[in-house]
Amino acid sequence: MGNKKLYVAGGGWSWLFQRLSGVYLLLIILLHFWFIHYTGTGEITYQQVATRLATPFWKTLDVSFLLLALYHGLNGVWAVAQDWVKRDWLRMLIYGVIVVVAFIFGVLGMITVIGFKPQVL
Amino acid sequence: MFYKWHVGSIAWILHRLSGVLIAFYLVLHIWVMSFLQKGPESFERVMHLLEHPLFKLLEIGLLGVVVYHSLNGIRLMVLDLGYGMAHQKKMFLAVVAVGIVLFVLGAIPLYPF
Numbered sequence: 715m716g717n718k719k720l721y722v723a724g725g726g727w728s729w730l731f732q733r734l735s736g737v738y739l740l741l742i743i744l745l746h747f748w749f750i751h752y753t754g755t756g757e758i759t760y761q762q763v764a765t766r767l768a769t770p771f772w773k774t775l776d777v778s779f780l781l782l783a784l785y786h787g788l789n790g791v792w793a794v795a796q797d798w799v800k801r802d803w804l805r806m807l808i809y810g811v812i813v814v815v816a817f818i819f820g821v822l823g824m825i826t827v828i829g830f831k832p833q834v835l
Numbered sequence: 836m837f838y839k840w841h842v843g844s845i846a847w848i849l850h851r852l853s854g855v856l857i858a859f860y861l862v863l864h865i866w867v868m869s870f871l872q873k874g875p876e877s878f879e880r881v882m883h884l885l886e887h888p889l890f891k892l893l894e895i896g897l898l899g900v901v902v903y904h905s906l907n908g909i910r911l912m913v914l915d916l917g918y919g920m921a922h923q924k925k926m927f928l929a930v931v932a933v934g935i936v937l938f939v940l941g942a943i944p945l946y947p948f
Contacts, residue, residue, distance in 0.1 A: 733912055736912070740909070743905070747898075752944055757882075757886070780865070788858060791855055791858050794851050819861075819862050819865045822865055823865045826865070826869045833874050
């Protein structure tokens, strides 16, 4: 346990937010699976996604889904790394990769959902 | 970290493995959906590739992983709240049983053949 700062993410707040985000994601994922994969023809088309993303309700839902899924997923990966990776330098490397991935895919996802302007087919 | 092999630790390891798989899928999913920004042709081209039966089978696998992670997540929350410690083996079996039912029901509409 050389570097105490590396263990902060495994603390009480992290534990609590992991559970709270998990409950929220469970509800959202049910909606997501149902409306996207189990209603309609089963095919996912540009028109379908564009129609959905044109409504503020789905935009808000998708942004919250994106951010909380990234948080829950990457915080989970970090928890696994804390338990299973013993070398401090490797942990720091994993932490760095997690931060970079969170930033890049958070921004990419936000651009996709918020910046999306549908093109007429 | 060392685990003793019992139901609780197997469920926990599977929870973590399924979580890492879902996190990996999540970043791929965000990347695939970013093709929306490139216009209808690009997006439809990527979606057409994903219609391949191999990807459909992977999608069914993903459903199984998500169902397990979700149900076991509920089990872990119940245990975290201090309930059911004496029945965690039964709870795990319930997760598996309910999970199989949900997985089969969810997989049928996704089955490509």
